[in-house]
Amino acid sequence: xxxxxxxxxxxxxxxxxxxxxxxxxxxxxxxxxxxxxxxxxxxxxxxxxxxxxxxxxxxxxxxxxxxxxxxxxxxxxxxxxxxxxxxxxxxxxxxxxxxxxxxxxxxxxxxxxxxxxxxxxxxxxxxxxxxxxxxxxxxxxxxxxxxxxxxxxxxxxxxxxxxxxxxxxxxxxxxxxxxxxxxxxxxxxxxxxxxxxxxxxxxxxxxxxxxxxxxxxxxxxxxxxxxxxxxxxxxxxxxxxxxxxxxxxxxxxxxxxxxxxxxxxxxxxxxxxxxxxxxxxxxxxxxxxxxxxxxxxxxxxxxxxxxxxxxxxxxxxxxxxxxxxxxxxxxxxxxxxxxxxxxxxxxxxxxxxxxxxxxxxxxxxxxxxxxxxxxxxxxxxxxxxxxxxxxxxxxxxxxxxxxxxxxxxxxxxxxxxxxxxxxxxxxxxxxxxxxxxxxxxxxxxxxxxxxxxxxxxxxxxxxxxxxxxxxxxxxxxxxxxxx
Amino acid sequence: xxxxxxxxxxxxxxxxxxxxxxxxxxxxxxxxxxxxxxxxxxxxxxxxxxxxxxxxxxxxxxxxxxxxxxxxxxxxxxxxxxxxxxxxxxxxxxxxxxxxxxxxxxxxxxxxxxxxxxxxxxxxxxxxxxxxxxxxxxxxxxxxxxxxxxxxxxxxxxxxxxxxxxxxxxxxxxxxxxxxxxxxxxxxxxxxxxxxxxxxxxxxxxxxxxxxxxxxxxxxx
Numbered sequence: 001x002x003x004x005x006x007x008x009x010x011x012x013x014x015x016x017x018x019x020x021x022x023x024x025x026x027x028x029x030x031x032x033x034x035x036x037x038x039x040x041x042x043x044x045x046x047x048x049x050x051x052x053x054x055x056x057x058x059x060x061x062x063x064x065x066x067x068x069x070x071x072x073x074x075x076x077x078x079x080x081x082x083x084x085x086x087x088x089x090x091x092x093x094x095x096x097x098x099x100x101x102x103x104x105x106x107x108x109x110x111x112x113x114x115x116x117x118x119x120x121x122x123x124x125x126x127x128x129x130x131x132x133x134x135x136x137x138x139x140x141x142x143x144x145x146x147x148x149x150x151x152x153x154x155x156x157x158x159x160x161x162x163x164x165x166x167x168x169x170x171x172x173x174x175x176x177x178x179x180x181x182x183x184x185x186x187x188x189x190x191x192x193x194x195x196x197x198x199x200x201x202x203x204x205x206x207x208x209x210x211x212x213x214x215x216x217x218x219x220x221x222x223x224x225x226x227x228x229x230x231x232x233x234x235x236x237x238x239x240x241x242x243x244x245x246x247x248x249x250x251x252x253x254x255x256x257x258x259x260x261x262x263x264x265x266x267x268x269x270x271x272x273x274x275x276x277x278x279x280x281x282x283x284x285x286x287x288x289x290x291x292x293x294x295x296x297x298x299x300x301x302x303x304x305x306x307x308x309x310x311x312x313x314x315x316x317x318x319x320x321x322x323x324x325x326x327x328x329x330x331x332x333x334x335x336x337x338x339x340x341x342x343x344x345x346x347x348x349x350x351x352x353x354x355x356x357x358x359x360x361x362x363x364x365x366x367x368x369x370x371x372x373x374x375x376x377x378x379x380x381x382x383x384x385x386x387x388x389x390x391x392x393x394x395x396x397x398x399x400x401x402x403x404x405x406x407x408x409x410x411x412x413x414x415x416x417x418x419x420x421x422x423x424x425x426x427x428x429x430x431x432x433x434x435x436x437x438x439x440x441x442x443x444x445x446x447x448x449x450x451x452x453x454x455x456x457x458x459x460x461x462x463x464x465x466x467x468x469x470x471x472x473x474x475x476x477x478x479x480x481x482x483x
Numbered sequence: 484x485x486x487x488x489x490x491x492x493x494x495x496x497x498x499x500x501x502x503x504x505x506x507x508x509x510x511x512x513x514x515x516x517x518x519x520x521x522x523x524x525x526x527x528x529x530x531x532x533x534x535x536x537x538x539x540x541x542x543x544x545x546x547x548x549x550x551x552x553x554x555x556x557x558x559x560x561x562x563x564x565x566x567x568x569x570x571x572x573x574x575x576x577x578x579x580x581x582x583x584x585x586x587x588x589x590x591x592x593x594x595x596x597x598x599x600x601x602x603x604x605x606x607x608x609x610x611x612x613x614x615x616x617x618x619x620x621x622x623x624x625x626x627x628x629x630x631x632x633x634x635x636x637x638x639x640x641x642x643x644x645x646x647x648x649x650x651x652x653x654x655x656x657x658x659x660x661x662x663x664x665x666x667x668x669x670x671x672x673x674x675x676x677x678x679x680x681x682x683x684x685x686x687x688x689x690x691x692x693x694x695x696x697x698x699x700x701x702x703x704x
Contacts, residue, residue, distance in 0.1 A: 127664030134671040138678050145682070150689050154698035156682065161638060164675070165629065168645050171668070172622070175653045175660065179607065182657050187541075192661055207602055235701045 002047060003056050003063070003122060006040040006071070009033055010115030018108035022100040027086040030107045034075075034082040037114065041075035044068060049473065055124070055195065062124035062195050066332075066477040070258055071121050073336055077250045077343050078114045080451035084347045085110075085243035087448045091354055092241065102146055106241070113139040113247070117255045126192045129259055130167070130174050133223065136252060137163045144240040155235035162232040163223055170219025173263070176212035180205045180270075194262055201269030213267040213276050216260065217283065223256035225310045226317060227287040237306035238359065242350030245302055249309045250343035254335050257313065261320060261481060268323075268482055280321030285414055287314025292418035296425040300359045301349050304429065305342065308385060311422055312338045315415075319400045320481065322407060328478035330399035333466075337392040337459055338385075344455035345381040348374060351447040352433070356440070361429050366438025375434045377452040382430045384459050386423050391456075392463035490538040497531035498614040501651060502593070505624040508644060509589055510582050512575045514636050518563040521640050525555030528647050532654050543662040544654065550669045555647065559676055563636065566683060572693050578631040585631055589624050596620035607656050614655040621648030635686060635693045639679055646672060 013033030017026060045068050048054060053064035063071070089106065092098045098106075113136055120132035137159075145156035178192055184200045185191040197204070218229070225233040237245040260280070267276045291311035298304035312334070319331035351374050352367055353359045368375030384391035387398075397419070405412050466474075504524045511517045529551040536544030567573050578585060596619035604612040622645050629641035646668075653660050660668075683693065690697045 125661075125664070127660055128667060131664065131667030131671055134668075135674070138671065138674050141678055142681065145685060148685060148689060150697070151700055153682075153686055153689055154701050157635070157686070157695070157698060158701070160679070160682070161629070161642070164642050165626070165645075168622075168642070168649060171646075171649050172652065174664075175649065175656065176603070178653075178660055179603070179657045187658065188661060192664065205606060208606065211603070239701075 002040050002044040003061055006037060006044055006075075007115060007119055007122070009037045009040060010111045010118065013037075013111035014108050014115060017111060018104065022104040022107070026103065026107050027082075027089060030110060031079070031082040031086055033111055034079040034114070037118070038075040038079040041072050041118075045072045049469070059190075059193055059195065060124055060128075061122050062193075063122055064477075064480055065473055066261075066480045067121045067258065069332065069473065069477055070254060070335075071118060073254070073339055074114070074117055074121065074251050077339055078247065080454060081243050081246050081250075081343060081347075082110070084246070084350070084448055084451045085241075088243060088350055088354065089241070095354075097147055098241075102148075105142060106146060109139045109143050110243075110247075113143070117251060120255050121258060124193050124195055126174055126177060126194055126197070126262070129262070130171055133170070133220070133256065133259060134167050136255065137167065137223070140236075140240075140244065140248065140252070143244045144236045146241050146244070147239070149239070151235075152239035155232075155239035159232045159236045162229065166219045166222025166229060168219070169215050169222075170259075173212045173215030173217075173219055176208055176215065177263070177266070180208040180212065194266075197266050198269070201266050202272075204266070204270040206271050209267050209270040210275055213263055214279070216263045217276075217279055220256045220259045220263075221283060221317075224253050224260065224313050224317065225287070226283045226314065227290045227310070230287065230291075230310050233310060234303045234306040237309070238300050238303040242302070242346055242353070245306070246343040246346035246350075249306065249346065250339040253309060253313050254339060257316060257320075257335070260317075264320070265480075265482055274323065277321045277323045280317050281408070281411070282321075284314045284316070284318030284321055285411055287311065288318065288418045289414055292422040292425075295422050298425075298429075299361055301353065301361050301364065301429075301433070302346070302359055304361070304426065305345055305349065305385075308422065308426060309338070309342055311418065312342070312385075315397070315400060318404075318411070318415075322400075322403060323482060324403070324407075325475070325478050326399060327403045328481045329474050330396045330403070332474050332477055333392065333462075334396035334400065337396055337462065340455040340459050341381060341385045341391070341393060344452045344459075345378065345385060347452045347455075348377040348381055348449070351449070352378060355447075361433055364433045365436035366440070367434045369438055370440050371447065373449045374447055377449050377456070378430065379434045380456050381452065382426060384456060386426060387419065390460060390463045392459045392461075395463055395466075490534050494531050494534055494538075495614060497527045497534075498617040498651070498655075500527045501531075501621055501647075502617050502624075505621045505644065505648075506586065506589060508640070509585050509624060509628055509631075512578075512582075513573060514567050514576070514634070515564070515573045517637055517640050518560050518567065521563075521644060522556050522560035524644060524647055525551055525560075528651055529556060531651070532659070535654055535658065539658060541658045543665075544659050546662060547650070547654070547659050547665050550665070551647075551650065554669060554673060555643065558673075559643065562676065562680065563640070566636065566680065570683070570687060570693065572634070572636065576632075576634055576637070579633060580631050585627065589627060592623040592627060593620040596623050603656065612655060615652060618648050618652035618655055621645075621651060624648075633695050635683055635695060638695070639676075643672070643676075
């Protein structure tokens with residue numbers, strides 16, 4: 001029942017906001033729908049924590065501790081982003097960058113995007129997972145080009161075509177998966193149900209499954225932003241409106257990685273070796289290193305943090321690739337930390353760029369003087385994402401790197417080098433933005449920074465102390481991933 | 484000759500036709516010609532799906548064939564003709580790599596596709612397994628077309644043609660995906676084309692052209 005509402009509310013919200021048009025309180029209604037979705041996600045989480053995994057609707061939906069954790073995270077960040085976008089988009093409208101028609105499109109697509117991601121997370125059918133991922137992309141294409149500037153159109157086109165090709169490869173992977181499954185489970189809808197596949201994974205044809213995994217990894221990996229198919233990501237993040245950058249970075253990348261992980265569990269079972277893990281480690285490591293060195297060259301603040309997302313997603317992919325209970329735990333923790341921190345950073349960056357009217361880092365100076373809350377928000381967010389203790393990112397990165405030292409010592413120098421380079425580059429660029437000299441007057445209005453500090457507070461709390469039930473929950477999810 | 488083998492021959496013929504159309508698309512310089520070829524490719528796909536459905540008794544494939552017919556043979560080509568006419572973009576366009584070279588690369592891709600498909604089609608139990616190589620070749624050729632074209636509409640037709648190849652692969656290897664998945668995929672493709680339509684007007688409005696060469700500003704410095 002909760003599940004029905006969880007998927008129904010965003011969908012209704014999307015249709016309602018499209019039909020109702022942009023009225024004065026449309027942003028509040030958008031936030032309200034997101035709040036209701038969050039409430040349903042919370043109820044669902046409580047149910048799963050109490051009663052264990054659950055199948056709904058004749059096995060069409062399957063919820064276990066792995067995806068319910070992502071459902072809760074998605075609903076939470078979606079809600080805080082809706083809160084952030086309320087004043088943010090109003091100011092954009094006052095600046096004349098957006099009009100009522102585009103805001104109507106924005107609010108409607110926002111809800112549909114969230115709904116599609118929740119569908120992708122909760123469905124048990126690998127085919128529907130594909131359909132929902134594609135729907136999530138389509139819902140955001142027009143959001144990336146919302147400003148209709150030449151650069152934003154180019155970014156959206158790149159996003160559309162590159163993710164289209166990626167998702168077509170993933171479709172071929174899904175066809176191959178079905179091909180292998182059909183032999184064991186018989187044809188028809190059941191053969192793509194993940195739970196059924198998981199039950200017979202040892203009997204699936206290994207050659208077909210390894211080929212299927214390559215296609216699925218490259219296909220969904222395009223969406224995770226794994227190198228070398230990452231080039232849509234910085235453009236889409238930099239040119240789209242900031243709330244969209246926050247949800248793309250904080251949520252969509254996670255959902256795509258979720259799809260890869262679901263496939264990995266099946267392939268591991270069928271192959272009995274760590275071919276899937278090795279591939280993921282390779283792609284992950286390449287993304288971490290490449291992104292770190294590209295961060296150094298960035299001049300646009302949103303672009304820089306987009307590359308930082310590639311770096312972190314690469315690190316998480318690497319962690320899941322290593323496998324094992326500890327690294328899966330660390331990977332899940334890092335997914336949470338990255339979502340919360342990165343969206344908080346985008347909220348802070350959004351206000352900073354809105355105020356100065358530029359995304360060029362050289363032109364943003366002295367935020368601490370013009371608005372202390374904003375300045376501290378950006379600074380703390382940056383410190384957190386760079387993995388400084390006591391923030392939670394430190395804990396997960398520490399776990400990942402120490403395990404890598406034990407099990408794959410060859411990878412450690414690359415990881416440390418990349419993290420070091422990223423640290424020096426990002427810190428060096430953000431520091432003058434916050435503490436530099438400026439002649440700009442103080443901000444006339446108080447930016448909506450509650451979501452920033454809410455997220456950072458959570459990240460800080462999880463860095464200092466992970467509540468036992470949450471730790472148990474992560475451990476359970478890590479176990480499901482094969483550890 | 485048994486009845487099944489007879490139908491099989493038609494399916495094989497249609498598969499060959501699909502491949503031929505893919506090559507024709509690679510060499511087509513005009514957008515309208517491209518749309519027509521795309522419609523023909525859809526028609527060949529729909530017909531072969533229907534024949535497979537009839538000869539194997541897989542009824543859900545009829546829906547799939549009907550969907551292909553409705554969407555990819557009637558609705559989308561009509562929409563593209565409409566777009567081309569409205570935007571007046573039916574000029575001769577040279578692809579980035581000249582056409583003979585593209586064709587040669589295409590032949591190499593076909594050989595590669597057949598090799599890739601060989602181990603899978605040996606394992607398949609369907610009567611149509613020999614056409615899997617052709618399906619993969621169509622996917623790769625469509626991919627090549629996307630890479631070599633710089634205009635918006637040809638790129639998208641390349642993408643849709645890739646989807647055709649994937650559908651054909653699904654039909655020949657497994658008698659199609661479960662119906663609900665196929666419906667979902669069709670819905671996504673439909674929404675995608677719709678989004679594209681809005682998008683093309685946005686591009687046109689901003690750049691006064693549909694040439695994607697204008698859209699090369701976002702590069703790493």
